[in-house]
Amino acid sequence: MIDIHSHILYGIDDGAEAIGDSVKMAVIYEVLGFKKVYCSPHVMNFYYENDLNKVVQRCAELQEVLNKEKIELELIPFAEVYLDESVPAKVAQKKLPVINGKLLVEGPLNEWPPYLEEILFAIKIYNVCPIIAHIERNRDLQKNLAKIRQLKEGGCLIQGNILSITGYYGASAKRCFEELLKADLYDFLATDMHNAENNVAMYREAMDKAKKLVGEQVKALFKEV
Numbered sequence: 649m650i651d652i653h654s655h656i657l658y659g660i661d662d663g664a665e666a667i668g669d670s671v672k673m674a675v676i677y678e679v680l681g682f683k684k685v686y687c688s689p690h691v692m693n694f695y696y697e698n699d700l701n702k703v704v705q706r707c708a709e710l711q712e713v714l715n716k717e718k719i720e721l722e723l724i725p726f727a728e729v730y731l732d733e734s735v736p737a738k739v740a741q742k743k744l745p746v747i748n749g750k751l752l753v754e755g756p757l758n759e760w761p762p763y764l765e766e767i768l769f770a771i772k773i774y775n776v777c778p779i780i781a782h783i784e785r786n787r788d789l790q791k792n793l794a795k796i797r798q799l800k801e802g803g804c805l806i807q808g809n810i811l812s813i814t815g816y817y818g819a820s821a822k823r824c825f826e827e828l829l830k831a832d833l834y835d836f837l838a839t840d841m842h843n844a845e846n847n848v849a850m851y852r853e854a855m856d857k858a859k860k861l862v863g864e865q866v867k868a869l870f871k872e873v
């Protein structure tokens with residue numbers, strides 16, 4: 649399995665704090681059967697001023713540590729980019745990690761204002777396809793599956809957080825996640841792991857619940873971008 653959304657890189661966002669936390673998270677991935685993790689720290693103006701160079705460098709540093717510890721996990725530099733008006737220009741200037749023409753993006757959790765779609769449209773002009781992170785956590789979209797379908801038809805891909813199915817992000821996110829999964833609307837599932845407290849048992853429980861709902865093929869949604 650492959651995880652395209654992870655805050656395993658230490659010291660650059662609200663994910664792993666120290667290198668030891670990153671290693672503990674890597675062990676969790678190994679136990680769960682992941683072979684590859686896209687390191688996707690937040691990129692957010694004024695909060696997390698990460699860019700491609702910083703992510704690539706930290707990713708290489710952590711990879712070296714994992715290799716020394718004989719933890720078999722391949723790390724890929726990626727990002728989770730907060731949608732604001734600065735993003736299209738950064739895409740144009742190739743300042744953000746785009747893989748196979750795709751960029752992982754997130755919006756606010758409490759609303760889905762119309763300007764977000766203008767930003768998404770502006771990103772697509774540069775032939776970059778936005779993957780909308782943990783869409784089931786957005787309070788407006790949770791109640792509006794038609795809007796989610798519309799975003800997909802407009803060329804966006806969608807990613808769900810597997811822990812949503814356990815109620816980790818609340819009852820509404822759980823309900824929305826189950827509906828999207830059953831309707832086959834997710835393009836990707838991921839962990840969005842922030843620390844080693846999101847432990848093996850929690851992910852196993854989530855995977856079991858997802859398998860009960862849609863069968864073994866749920867594993868195939870943990871895939872490359």
Ligand SMILES: [Fe+2]
Nearest residue numbers: 653655728840
């Ligand atoms: Fe995230």
